[in-house]
Amino acid sequence: MTSSNVRTERRGAVLEVTLDRPKANAIDTATSRELGEIFTAFRDDPELRVAIITGAGEKFFCPGWDLKAAAEGEAVDADYGKGGFGGLQELRGLNKPVIAAVNGIACGGGLELAISADIILAADHASFALPEIKSGTVADAATIKLPKRIPYHIAMELLYTGRWFDAQEAHRWGLVNRILPAAELMTAARAMAEELAAGPPLVFAAIKEIAREAEDMKFQDAMNRVTGSQFETVERLYRSEDQKEGARAFAEKRDPVWKGR
Template identity: 80%
Template structure:
């Protein structure tokens, strides 16, 4: 692994730190490496939750590395198995991911954070889509942001490049929680430990249903569930964990999840 990524593994939790001073911007090589890291996370049955954060105290991620682009990295180059940043196009990622936004989060960095399931932010974090000012389009954000926050706020971000401070981002529901900067990493691990203790097969079912049903009508999605067309849901219904959950409830104890 290069110096750009630092990983920490503890139990079923994987923390990935993007560490490319000064701005934690992502070039093609780093994006491919991130894709490999998150692909291995997806495929490792012992890992249950991932955290993505930035190195240092100023930047979470400034997005696309314009210096690398000036040096020959093509904007339509090979980003790797997971697309830009390794997460947003990674197929079949049925495990929860937490973004711990430790500072400036803009452009492709915001697209990376939006690829997570839960976003925690430091109290000095800020958010923007400044691509408009350099004459380009925030393509993934143009798809995602209007679905996550009120349409008119999303369009203002996209059309003007306006910055949101963390309080406004929280008000519009862009982040789940705001924490003091010095407590962010510990809070991210606390959230990860909570998720690690939960039922992995249920998480997989939730993520598949949410992902696949995003553009479906309600009844069409329900029909796919009842016709056993979601693999993760069928795996859950036929699992030992499903029986364990019922037994634990009946016996008044905490369940022991095995992921099978």
């Protein structure tokens, strides 16, 4: 699938999603809605197991909201479509791994898009910021998520000042998993995606649902939901062929063959 704003490519069980909107890969409402449709289709396609989100070119991953579109009348609280801004950060039931391959500048809503992924790989020249404070607005999704991803005081400094920070600092605070030379970024992202795609999809789904739903729960409350059969993905896993296959493969000392059912 290809459009003027977003390119997608299926590579086996992996979906690559590339923002391709010169000059900076900024997201307007049309692009956000398109991304929402893409990630919804990814969520609902049983043949797809992992997604990679990246940007075209070497300078920009995504600077967030398209200020030129805003200047032409698009409202900051417009309808961004399924999944909210960028199609990913509010998409319900997305229980598959998503990798962000940050190939350049990721600021504002672009950084919010990246931290909506499960794993972040960054090119060594990538840079980050939440500059909304300087234009008198709030980075709402980042204000909710960032203090839960990195130390609270660091997150608040970044939100309060809007200052830029590089990939090395992002890695130091645990915001990105790995830093890679730019020429190796997509190779590494694809290798990781292939590794995950070969794994047990029902287990990944259970991990992602538990982690997401338990984020604001007390430990025992979350455990009670697991043992009380209140997580759909966990119950599906425990009733699945894959759960039996895992046990058989262990007993037979062979690699399991996961079917996702």
